[in-house]
Amino acid sequence: MGRGKIAIRRIDNSTSRQVTFSKRRNGLLKKAKELAILCDAEVGVIIFSSTNKLYEFSSTSMKSVIQHYNRSKEESNQLMNPMSDIKLWQMEAGLLKQQLQNLHETHRQLMGEELCGLGVEDLQKLENKLALSLQVIRMKKEESLTNEIQELTRKGSLLHQENIELYKKVYEARTYAANFDENNVFDVCNSGVIQAPSLTNLLLCQLEHRSMLDIPLRETISRWNECMIGAGK
Numbered sequence: 409m410g411r412g413k414i415a416i417r418r419i420d421n422s423t424s425r426q427v428t429f430s431k432r433r434n435g436l437l438k439k440a441k442e443l444a445i446l447c448d449a450e451v452g453v454i455i456f457s458s459t460n461k462l463y464e465f466s467s468t469s470m471k472s473v474i475q476h477y478n479r480s481k482e483e484s485n486q487l488m489n490p491m492s493d494i495k496l497w498q499m500e501a502g503l504l505k506q507q508l509q510n511l512h513e514t515h516r517q518l519m520g521e522e523l524c525g526l527g528v529e530d531l532q533k534l535e536n537k538l539a540l541s542l543q544v545i546r547m548k549k550e551e552s553l554t555n556e557i558q559e560l561t562r563k564g565s566l567l568h569q570e571n572i573e574l575y576k577k578v579y580e581a582r583t584y585a586a587n588f589d590e591n592n593v594f595d596v597c598n599s600g601v602i603q604a605p606s607l608t609n610l611l612l613c614q615l616e617h618r619s620m621l622d623i624p625l626r627e628t629i630s631r632w633n634e635c636m637i638g639a640g641k
Contacts, residue, residue, distance in 0.1 A: 437465045448477065472488060 419425040433455055444451040444467035452473030455463040466473050515536055516522050518541075526534070 433457075433463055437463070440465050441467075517530075607610075 419428060437453060440451045440453045443449055450467055450473060452466040452470055453464060464470055
């Protein structure tokens with residue numbers, strides 16, 4: 409014959425009740441362990457007997473299981489209750505407001521205001537903050553000045569190099585003008601007749617040429633043209 413169906417109700421006999429509790433407790437804990445192993449589930453079982461004795465099983469740790477349960481319960485309540493989001497944002501806004509108020513108070517204290525309620529220890533901490541801030545500011549200032557000096561030095565080097573190149577070009581131009589004066593004493597006219605300049609104009613032209621080495625290039629060329637035009641007349 410098969411096993412008879414047991415009615416699910418409180419067992420009156422204390423001995424039978426204790427035996428049934430022990431058997432079913434062991435079976436429940438065994439099933440919980442099997443479920444955690446077979447299905448890779450996080451399982452936690454807590455049992456209190458009628459005598460208030462604790463029996464428990466957890467696949468990881470009971471504390472971790474309870475924390476996981478509390479987080480899941482809170483998330484579930486938030487999804488089911490839209491008002492919880494409003495309360496959460498209100499709490500967040502309150503925290504940010506308090507932080508902003510603390511920052512304003514700290515700023516005023518750093519500026520030397522509202523120092524009456526501070527003790528010696530608080531004043532010492534404030535002084536240390538100011539000293540650290542000054543040190544950081546000075547380091548940043550020195551870094552900026554160093555960068556500016558390096559940049560000015562680089563620009564000065566470039567300008568110096570450009571000045572050298574310009575000096576070379578001016579010197580070459582003046583040398584060319586001097587050679588042109590020595591090699592072109594006679595001027596060939598459009599008719600092909602070679603005319604020799606007068607002795608007076610030639611001397612004046614040579615004097616002008618000697619003074620060209622002491623004047624800028626543009627003025628030198630201008631005077632040179634005037635000299636040659638005067639020599640040809």
